[in-house]
Amino acid sequence: MVLRPLIGSNTRFCLVRVLKDGVAFDPALTKILGDMDPWLLPLKPPEDHDCHRKIVNDSYYKDAVEYMRLTMQSPRYVSLAALHPLVQLLLIGGLVDEAMKVVEEMWNKVHDIKPFRIKAAMMEKFHHNNDLLAKCYEDILKIDPSCVTTLKKLIAMSKEVGYSRESLIEMIALHVEASFPEPLIWKEFAEVLILFFENVSMLQRIWRRRESANILC
Structure with a gap:
């Protein structure tokens, strides 16, 4: 041997x-x-x-x-x-x-x-490979958006390895449209939407400050 x-x-x-x-x-x-x-x-x-x-x-x-x-x-x-x-x-x-x-x-x-x-x-x-695995999960949900097990794996990836919030919102939205989501899914959906719009609002404020600074210059 x-x-x-x-x-x-x-x-x-x-x-x-x-x-x-x-x-x-x-x-x-x-x-x-x-x-x-x-x-x-x-x-x-x-x-x-x-x-x-x-x-x-x-x-x-x-x-x-x-x-x-x-x-x-x-x-x-x-x-x-x-x-x-x-x-x-x-x-x-x-x-x-x-x-x-x-x-x-x-x-x-x-x-x-x-x-x-x-x-x-x-x-x-x-x-x-996190990126390839996330893409594979997305492909599964696009074929079967009711698959809550796969969606939960993407939710876990968003918390552990930084899976895109924008992509997660899209995947949860697919699931919500195709099934009767668990309370946990609604909770995650609400949380990720709040975080997303808070970031958008923050970016808008930063952009306005930069525009104001450019005008003053």
Whole structure:
């Protein structure tokens, strides 16, 4: 058993354990996968590398991955249905980069909520970039503005990483128009509007002072 770099990966995992038959096993990756949203990956990968090796070398697993890969070449409505199970199989096998590539290809091909949600869930764990993640959440809300879970993630980002208030107002407005918002959403909407208009008012006062100073000069 040796250690080698995880080639071709943009994830935060640096080293993997390579077993004698060439199967890659990363304990850190296994832990992350075990903590993923159950709707995306309901099964927790085994933490024992021998058990993991048996799963990914099993003929049923290999056939399932191969057939699902072939299904992605089918018409859109068929490949879209196969996307989620293929991603699950690839993640269990530790093929994170291939799973993300499959999702992005589908994301570019169809305007459907499924690839957007899967992409966001994977980015949260493997490619965490606040700007790209916020854009992904926005895309989800533009397709399904009633998704309060996604909206709450944007609200959290506005407080933690400085997500734009103007963009948040737009996203909350979409949600309000499409659903019956929770009291918490109305509260956040009111607070962000107050802050926004206070800033606008302050900028207007500053602008007027500058104009007055220029006139006096």
